Amino acid sequence: MKNKNILVVSYSQSGQLDLITKSVLSTCKENVNVYHKYIVPKKEYPYPWDLMTFMDTFPESIYLDPCEIEEIPDDEIEYDLVILAYQVWFLSPSIPTTAFLKSSFAKEKLKNKPVITLIGCRNMWIKAQEKVESMLTSMGAKIIDNIVLIDQGNSLATFITTPRWLLTGKKDALWNIFPKAGVSQSEIESASRFGRAIQQGLDNDNEQSFKSLCYGLGAVNVNEKLIKSEQIATRSFEIWGKLIRKLGKPGDFKRKPVVMLYLVFLLLIIMTVVPINMLIQIINRKINKKSVELQKEHFEMPSGSSTERMKEFS
Ligand SMILES: Cc1cc2nc3c(=O)[nH]c(=O)nc-3n(C[C@H](O)[C@H](O)[C@H](O)COP(=O)(O)O)c2cc1C
Numbered sequence: 001m002k003n004k005n006i007l008v009v010s011y012s013q014s015g016q017l018d019l020i021t022k023s024v025l026s027t028c029k030e031n032v033n034v035y036h037k038y039i040v041p042k043k044e045y046p047y048p049w050d051l052m053t054f055m056d057t058f059p060e061s062i063y064l065d066p067c068e069i070e071e072i073p074d075d076e077i078e079y080d081l082v083i084l085a086y087q088v089w090f091l092s093p094s095i096p097t098t099a100f101l102k103s104s105f106a107k108e109k110l111k112n113k114p115v116i117t118l119i120g121c122r123n124m125w126i127k128a129q130e131k132v133e134s135m136l137t138s139m140g141a142k143i144i145d146n147i148v149l150i151d152q153g154n155s156l157a158t159f160i161t162t163p164r165w166l167l168t169g170k171k172d173a174l175w176n177i178f179p180k181a182g183v184s185q186s187e188i189e190s191a192s193r194f195g196r197a198i199q200q201g202l203d204n205d206n207e208q209s210f211k212s213l214c215y216g217l218g219a220v221n222v223n224e225k226l227i228k229s230e231q232i233a234t235r236s237f238e239i240w241g242k243l244i245r246k247l248g249k250p251g252d253f254k255r256k257p258v259v260m261l262y263l264v265f266l267l268l269i270i271m272t273v274v275p276i277n278m279l280i281q282i283i284n285r286k287i288n289k290k291s292v293e294l295q296k297e298h299f300e301m302p303s304g305s306s307t308e309r310m311k312e313f314s
Contacts, residue, residue: 004032004202005077007109010085010118011039011096013047014165016182017120020149021085023188024118027195032202035077039096042068048169055259056250059241061090062234064131066099074105081202082113082141088121088128091234101135110141114210116198117143120183122162123150123223126299127230145214145303147194148221149187153179155226159270193217193313212302216309222299224292228281229274236269 008025012018025034046053060067086097093101100106115136119125125148133143151158157178165171165181173180194214201213240262247254285292297304 001031001203004080006032006034006081006083007077007079008034008036008083008085009039009100009106010036011041011094011100012085012087012120013045014169014182016188017085017087017118020120020183020188020191021083021118023191024083024147024195024198027192028199028202030199030203032199035075035079037072039100040070041096041099042070045096047166049166051167051263052256052259053251054167055263056244056255057095058090058237059244060250061092061095061098062237062241063245064092064098064102064135065095065245066102067095069096069099069103072100072103072105074108079109079113081198082110082115083118084115084132085118085120086128086132088119088125090237091124091127091230093128093132097132098135101132101139107139110136110139112140113142114144115141116145116147116214119146119148121148121150122158123155124226124230124233125150126222126227127234129299142210143302144210145194145212145219146301147191147214147219147303149183149191151182152184152187155223190314193310194219196313197309212304214303216304216306217313218305218307218310219303220300221305222296224285224296225278225281227292227295227299228277228284232277236266240265 006028008021010017010021021036028034045057059065084097087094089095092098117129117132119129121128129146136143151162153161158181161174161178161181164174171181194217197214197217201209201211240258244255244258244262247258
């Protein structure tokens, strides 16, 4: 049997996404050649972040303005499967990921290829995935699976733990009240089940396949409470982002007061409008149960949240 070629493309700052990717690939080693390409921005983003640079990143993230990245040289390899591992930045793919998706390497190598997206983020990724899907579709690639690992703890806890981690580098359990920041170790380890399923799928298919390989493994689970919040936040980022982009390039002095004003506005909204909206959404979900379920199902495509094959692959 001819070995299958897997192209893995990733960008991670803390290295968490690399650990997740490694865990997935740890069980997918036979009859495959794995080629891992790391996206490298020409001007590195800080990690840990300072607050100003962090906030100043949202306009370009939301409008999919790429940064400059080191060119990935053409390698003459015909890939059978692509795994795109990405972080979410402001409900959009991270800017380095956007830059990759707009690169000539991606346009050439991903054309007509099955792609598995692998996300490691806080918990809001639906809008980002829509954007990634649209960019992939425009180059003729098809998402066959979406695997999403989110930070441990509920939304309230991660609203503290994730920014604390990104702005200070600290992942420990704050005051022993909050959970550790990031994706839990057990979630990362159990991501190896996806590699087994990918291996089996590749072994069984002689031809290039566009079917989901990771269905029935709980690859995604959409939190329906966050769907509306993502839509509202995206609109807000777009309105303010448009204004800020007009003031100058990222890092430009003229942008700073407006970026900080937006941060204050955002915090006020989070403390006032968000709780009211959550109440409205609870009522809405009760009245429109069926349509919310359909929405959840839609955003969980193509891998789905069912777990019937979990035992077989764990
Ligand atoms: C600028 C920035 C914006 C982010 N925005 C979001 C977001 O909108 N939704 C989300 O779930 N996570 C968000 N995150 C968290 C990341 O998706 C990711 O979990 C985190 O950066 C750690 O990734 P790494 O360990 O691969 O470096 C953001 C992170 C950064 C740095």
